[in-house]
Amino acid sequence: MNQQLSGFLFGLAAFTAWGFLPAYWKQMQAVSPFEILCHRIVWSCIFLTVIISLQKRWGEVGSIVKTPAKLKGLILSGSLIGFNWFVYIWAVNSGRVVETSLGYYINPMINVLLGYLLLGETFSRLQCIAVLFALAGVVYSLIVYGALPKFALTLAITFALYGYARKKIQAAPIPGLLVETVVLFVPALVYILFRLISVDSYFMKNFELTLWMIGAGVVTSLPLLWFAAATKRLNLSTIGILQYLAPSIAFILGVFVYKEAFTRHNLITFGCIWAGVFLYAWESLMKNRRS
Numbered sequence: 448m449n450q451q452l453s454g455f456l457f458g459l460a461a462f463t464a465w466g467f468l469p470a471y472w473k474q475m476q477a478v479s480p481f482e483i484l485c486h487r488i489v490w491s492c493i494f495l496t497v498i499i500s501l502q503k504r505w506g507e508v509g510s511i512v513k514t515p516a517k518l519k520g521l522i523l524s525g526s527l528i529g530f531n532w533f534v535y536i537w538a539v540n541s542g543r544v545v546e547t548s549l550g551y552y553i554n555p556m557i558n559v560l561l562g563y564l565l566l567g568e569t570f571s572r573l574q575c576i577a578v579l580f581a582l583a584g585v586v587y588s589l590i591v592y593g594a595l596p597k598f599a600l601t602l603a604i605t606f607a608l609y610g611y612a613r614k615k616i617q618a619a620p621i622p623g624l625l626v627e628t629v630v631l632f633v634p635a636l637v638y639i640l641f642r643l644i645s646v647d648s649y650f651m652k653n654f655e656l657t658l659w660m661i662g663a664g665v666v667t668s669l670p671l672l673w674f675a676a677a678t679k680r681l682n683l684s685t686i687g688i689l690q691y692l693a694p695s696i697a698f699i700l701g702v703f704v705y706k707e708a709f710t711r712h713n714l715i716t717f718g719c720i721w722a723g724v725f726l727y728a729w730e731s732l733m734k735n736r737r738s
Contacts, residue, residue: 454680458689461673464666466696469539469547471666473705474659478649480537482642483663485635486650487532490664492628498672499625507622517616518626524612525627531605532667538598544701545709550602551694552720555687555727556581557607565611573733577726584719591712620675624668687731691724 475483499505511517538547556578562568570578588596613623642648649656678686698717701707 450680454677455685455689457673458677458681458686459692461670461677462689462692463696464670464673465693467700468535468666469544469697469700470704471659471663472536472539475656476540478656478660480533480540482639482648482650483536483540483660484529484533485638486660487536487663487667488529488628488631488635489639490661491667492625492632492664494664494668495621495625495628498621498668502621504619504622507619508625511618511622511626517618520612520616521618521623521626522630524609524616524623525630527605527609527612528627529631531602531609534598534601534605538602542705542707543598544697544705545707545713546596546598547602548694548698548701549596549717549720550599551606551697552691552717552724553581553585553599553603554606555690556723557603558610559727561607561611571730571734573726573730577723577730580719580723580726584716584723587719588712588716591716596716620671624671688728691728 472483499508511521535547538544559568559570559574559578563570585595585600588594613620616623618626639648639650643650650660651657677689702709
């Protein structure tokens, strides 16, 4: 199998898995979002520890820990991704799967804005128009509903900031994620133990829910391994196109499986966002052809 094909399959697996993630969190609706988050952190850390051991990459982890600037950066990025995970789980289990998909459609445009504001990158004409379409969708939502799509914007902004933070930190994805989860591991474990001892918890009491909670580490970390493998084999523009698979799957789940409301106003909001996504994807393809 050639590099391009294997890279495409790894990317397809990663973004498909991320797209179906709402269906996974829906299995634990009886569990509070914060407890799910803590299990996601703890079991991700354990799963990543096994992966790092199998890949014999403890030297990379040690190098990160011994570099104060990298360690501080990963503490910050770990906090951002932890908050992003919490908002995502909370949104999914409160019936806002469609809004989460909106957030991840908006995310690339937020990335463009951050690149312009913080990294001195320039807008192309199509990128500028794409951002304006996304902004129009958000403003329309504000005018019609009198409120911003809070979950969508929070997910888009926190994930974009996380991406910016990781871009500034010279650390490989898997060792970096392990350090991020280790930072959050102790408070997450303390909360799980507190729930077990002091408050009623389904963990270790309900066999099915216990398995879902433990599996949270696998469904968090495994797609990242696939994504890392894809980025080594594919150019970034191809990755950029594939990334829209995840929110598209989530959107279909929200509307057709979980029967969330999708009104004419939602259609106009999403229409603006989809127009921006199309232009952004087209720009990526053209840029790749030119290079």
